[in-house]
Amino acid sequence: MPYLTQTNFPRLWLAFQYVIGGTTDKHRLAIERYKGQRKVLEIGCSVGIVSQVFLKYKNIEFTGIDIDDNALAFARKRFGSFNNFNFRNISLSELAKTGMKFDYVLFAGILHHTDDNAAIALLKDVQLLLADDATLVVMEPEKLRDDDGLLFRIFYKLERGEFRRHEDELKDLICSTGLKIKYLSGFLSAPNALPFLKAGRITFIEAVLQTGIN
Numbered sequence: 001m002p003y004l005t006q007t008n009f010p011r012l013w014l015a016f017q018y019v020i021g022g023t024t025d026k027h028r029l030a031i032e033r034y035k036g037q038r039k040v041l042e043i044g045c046s047v048g049i050v051s052q053v054f055l056k057y058k059n060i061e062f063t064g065i066d067i068d069d070n071a072l073a074f075a076r077k078r079f080g081s082f083n084n085f086n087f088r089n090i091s092l093s094e095l096a097k098t099g100m101k102f103d104y105v106l107f108a109g110i111l112h113h114t115d116d117n118a119a120i121a122l123l124k125d126v127q128l129l130l131a132d133d134a135t136l137v138v139m140e141p142e143k144l145r146d147d148d149g150l151l152f153r154i155f156y157k158l159e160r161g162e163f164r165r166h167e168d169e170l171k172d173l174i175c176s177t178g179l180k181i182k183y184l185s186g187f188l189s190a191p192n193a194l195p196f197l198k199a200g201r202i203t204f205i206e207a208v209l210q211t212g213i214n
Contacts, residue, residue: 002191011074013088021051022051022202024190031053033137034104035135039053039060039061039102041093043092045066045075046071048079050108058084060084061086073088084192092122092125100129104137107137107139107140108139109139112140112161112163114161123174127178130209132209135161135207135208136206140170141156142201142203143164154199155200165203167203178209182206185203
């Protein structure tokens with residue numbers, strides 16, 4: 001569906017993600033390692049699909065950034081009554097110049113849209129925004145395996161992104177920027193409308209600054 005995008009039809013895109021996308025699994029993983037940190041940053045927040053799971057935490061200061069003005073405008077409408085949620089069109093490097101630091105930072109399905117050089121640049125830029133004891137969470141759809149069946153291949157056609165990586169490739173990419181891996185796991189994902197139907201695989205990584213490791 002090349003014309004159904006967050007830019008062209010943000011409301012339909014949101015509905016599509018809640019029916020076909022693995023939003024329930026993404027929500028669960030987004031807070032898998034969350035321990036009540038106050039200042040939260042989501043990179044590539046789109047229309048606030050993953051951001052929504054953080055509404056249950058009343059004392060956080062949530063910032064979502066993206067480069068899509070239409071998606072951000074829709075997110076601002078959705079979260080308009082929550083003064084502690086802020087959505088901005090700003091790059092990581094520009095955000096770093098503000099001096100802001102975050103305790104919990106989330107890349108939710110962004111890096112498979114970027115080649116290795118661009119992904120490394122993002123991972124280096126984000127380190128400028130991490131507080132000393134901050135947690136960085138990366139969630140990415142894994143590259144198809146040779147033995148993955150037809151169902152996986154059909155659903156992967158719906159997931160845009162030319163640079164999916166195997167678990168080890170993503171781990172090596174993150175470590176190459178000087179970050180330290182604290183936790184790594186793979187999870188099978190299902191479309192929301194068919195929670196019993198496993199049709200995707202997500203690599204989940206928790207990383208920290210080297211100085212943040214005990």
